[in-house]
Amino acid sequence: MERSSTDSQHVRQQQHHGKKKEVDDKQDGERRVEQGPTDGALTDHKVMAGEAVDRRNIWEPSVYYALGMETFYIAGHNISIRESMDTYGALIWPGAIALSQFLENNQQQMNLMDKAVLEIGAGTGLLSTVASLLGAWVTATDLPDILSNLTFNLLRNTKGRSRYTPQVAALTWGQDLGRDFPYPSYHYDYVLAADVVYPHGCLEELLETMRHFCRPGSRTTLLWANKIRFQSDLGFTECFKSSFNSTLVLELPLQEVRIYKATAKE
Numbered sequence: 001m002e003r004s005s006t007d008s009q010h011v012r013q014q015q016h017h018g019k020k021k022e023v024d025d026k027q028d029g030e031r032r033v034e035q036g037p038t039d040g041a042l043t044d045h046k047v048m049a050g051e052a053v054d055r056r057n058i059w060e061p062s063v064y065y066a067l068g069m070e071t072f073y074i075a076g077h078n079i080s081i082r083e084s085m086d087t088y089g090a091l092i093w094p095g096a097i098a099l100s101q102f103l104e105n106n107q108q109q110m111n112l113m114d115k116a117v118l119e120i121g122a123g124t125g126l127l128s129t130v131a132s133l134l135g136a137w138v139t140a141t142d143l144p145d146i147l148s149n150l151t152f153n154l155l156r157n158t159k160g161r162s163r164y165t166p167q168v169a170a171l172t173w174g175q176d177l178g179r180d181f182p183y184p185s186y187h188y189d190y191v192l193a194a195d196v197v198y199p200h201g202c203l204e205e206l207l208e209t210m211r212h213f214c215r216p217g218s219r220t221t222l223l224w225a226n227k228i229r230f231q232s233d234l235g236f237t238e239c240f241k242s243s244f245n246s247t248l249v250l251e252l253p254l255q256e257v258r259i260y261k262a263t264a265k266e
Helices: 004-057 093-105 124-133 145-159 203-213 231-243
Strands: 065-066 071-076 077-082 117-119 137-144 167-170 191-195 222-226 244-252 257-265
Touching: 071 093, 071 117, 077 124, 077 145, 093 124, 093 191, 093 222, 093 244, 093 257, 117 124, 117 203, 124 137, 124 191, 124 257, 137 145, 145 167, 191 203, 203 222, 203 231, 222 231, 231 244, 231 257
Parallel strands: 117 137, 117 191, 137 167, 191 222
Antiparallel strands: 065 071, 071 077, 222 257, 244 257
16 A cells, blocks of 8 residues: 555656646746847857957967966056956957057057046956056046956056056946036046947947047047947947047958047037
């Protein structure tokens, strides 16, 4: 009798698990249908994640890597940048390297000495470090969870080397700009942005932020570098061109990076 009872219980459990599996499979199917429209976004994120892993093989041998550190020789200095794989904002992207080298190679046209410079989406701080070493008074901004590593990299590479101590501030694109960075109290000669366009869902807020700091009458010059990866990059570029007087100042076909110089439309 005990064995028969156990067998019956086992059968009931199998029936229960079978029904549960049917329900789970149905729910999984519903979830897959619901998630269908986001497949493109998921693919874009996979592309970014793959690039984060593979990009170490893209750049020239003068860039070398060790223990999560990347070292560059730019603006007459060795610059060591600590990275993290935890977030896109803690990685160095091709646009930041390209724009850093552009600033170094075009100092007569883009003289940063004693200029007020703001970087939006500063990430690891490579670009802000280069601007500081070229004599600028720099404010590097990003999301709050990025600031610790950003501050570390800026201070280790500019202490005793730069004319001004770079500042770090939290900035969420499109949020509280008038309160936290009121114009003209916060006026910058240059605004820098590198590889800030990717599948993050804040492209309208990014454009709003660019407009806030580069407004008519401000004489602010915006330098934006970006690797073209997705269709959304091209869409943003068209919106960017319609919002600013822009010029393509450098294109690197092998790296698929473009650098634009822009001023506000009057």
